[in-house]
Amino acid sequence: MKAARLHEFGGDFVVEEVPTPEPGPGEVRVRVGGSGACHSDLHVRAGEIPVHLPALLGHENAGWVDAIGQGAEGFEVGEPVVVFGGWGCGHCRLCLGGQEQLCDTMRWGGIGPDGGYADYMLVPSTRHLLAAGDLDPALAAPLTDAALTPYSAVKKALPRLVPGTTVVLVGAGGLGQYGLQFLKLLSAATVVVVDSSADKRRLALELGADQVVDPADADAMEQIKAASHGEGAAVALDFVGADATMTLGASSLGPQGLFVLVGLAGGSFPFSFFSLPVQATLTSSSWGSRNELEEVLAMARTGRLVSTIERYPLSEINDVFARLAAGQIQGRAVLIP
Numbered sequence: 001m002k003a004a005r006l007h008e009f010g011g012d013f014v015v016e017e018v019p020t021p022e023p024g025p026g027e028v029r030v031r032v033g034g035s036g037a038c039h040s041d042l043h044v045r046a047g048e049i050p051v052h053l054p055a056l057l058g059h060e061n062a063g064w065v066d067a068i069g070q071g072a073e074g075f076e077v078g079e080p081v082v083v084f085g086g087w088g089c090g091h092c093r094l095c096l097g098g099q100e101q102l103c104d105t106m107r108w109g110g111i112g113p114d115g116g117y118a119d120y121m122l123v124p125s126t127r128h129l130l131a132a133g134d135l136d137p138a139l140a141a142p143l144t145d146a147a148l149t150p151y152s153a154v155k156k157a158l159p160r161l162v163p164g165t166t167v168v169l170v171g172a173g174g175l176g177q178y179g180l181q182f183l184k185l186l187s188a189a190t191v192v193v194v195d196s197s198a199d200k201r202r203l204a205l206e207l208g209a210d211q212v213v214d215p216a217d218a219d220a221m222e223q224i225k226a227a228s229h230g231e232g233a234a235v236a237l238d239f240v241g242a243d244a245t246m247t248l249g250a251s252s253l254g255p256q257g258l259f260v261l262v263g264l265a266g267g268s269f270p271f272s273f274f275s276l277p278v279q280a281t282l283t284s285s286s287w288g289s290r291n292e293l294e295e296v297l298a299m300a301r302t303g304r305l306v307s308t309i310e311r312y313p314l315s316e317i318n319d320v321f322a323r324l325a326a327g328q329i330q331g332r333a334v335l336i337p
């Protein structure tokens with residue numbers, strides 16, 4: 001089969017012929033219909049996330065069941081599927097409780113195990129497959145990460161977002177745009193989006209933001225406080241994760257507010273008794289569960305979720321990653337083998 005593999009960190013992907021994998025017991029071979037080109041693969045390519053070389057990446061995948069290993073049940077050859085990428089042990093408390101993406105031994109399909117930048121990929125168990133129905137695989141693939149991650153973060157916040165409350169969303173990039181949509185679809189809270197890019201603020205308004213704020217404004221915090229009638233936000237979601245965005249998000253909270261860190265920029269901020277609003281709660285949110293992915297797919301089927309994708313043949317993977325690195329991709333680039 002054709003695959004785009006990374007042979008050295010910092011190098012280009014090499015599109016080459018490799019053996020088509022055969023599914024072992026319990027495994028399923030999926031014919032890839034679309035694989036999302038994710039920003040984290042830039043970090044893998046740079047050698048910042050350890051993987052064995054040559055590496056076959058691609059962790060946002062959808063396609064069709066192509067071959068079924070002995071004993072694998074629940075799907076037929078030819079069935080359209082979406083791949084859940086959090087491959088845990090299947091036996092521990094977290095896996096059995098439906099939080100396989102948090103398992104100690106979790107391997108992310110496409111970051112370590114071979115992924116979907118290829119004609120075919122192996123999935124270790126049918127429990128990592130979800131029926132795609134009539135969703136276009138190129139549209140469905142990015143939902144497994146770019147939409148699932150913000151969905152899981154928003155779900156953590158929903159119980160607090162009763163009518164009359166305010167939520168601050170920092171960073172309206174690819175994930176933040178999905179986060180904004182989930183907030184508007186699932187809550188009655190006032191949504192304030194903070195982003196330094198005028199284009200992203202304009203897009204946020206189109207996607208339903210009640211108010212947008214430029215963090216460079218001298219009175220940015222006053223604007224946020226005014227939107228929450230002086231009370232402060234019930235929830236702040238940070239899709240960037242830099243020192244400045246974390247400080248801004250946490251400072252925007254009211255008493256008992258919730259700060260959810262999603263972005264991987266690696267920032268930090270001081271936590272002490274008086275540095276945050278009284279009884280604030282801090283948490284991170286990493287990816288999402290299989291059942292949450294099912295919910296995201298259900299939302300996509302309603303047609304109310306706006307997904308912006310650009311389709312490219314797998315052979316153009318190096319051009320796509322050059323554009324991704326330069327910030328020139330609108331929404332998500334999806335590679336089609």
Ligand SMILES: [Zn+2]
Nearest residue numbers: 038039040145
């Ligand atoms: Zn990703």
Ligand SMILES: [Zn+2]
Nearest residue numbers: 089092095103
């Ligand atoms: Zn486990």
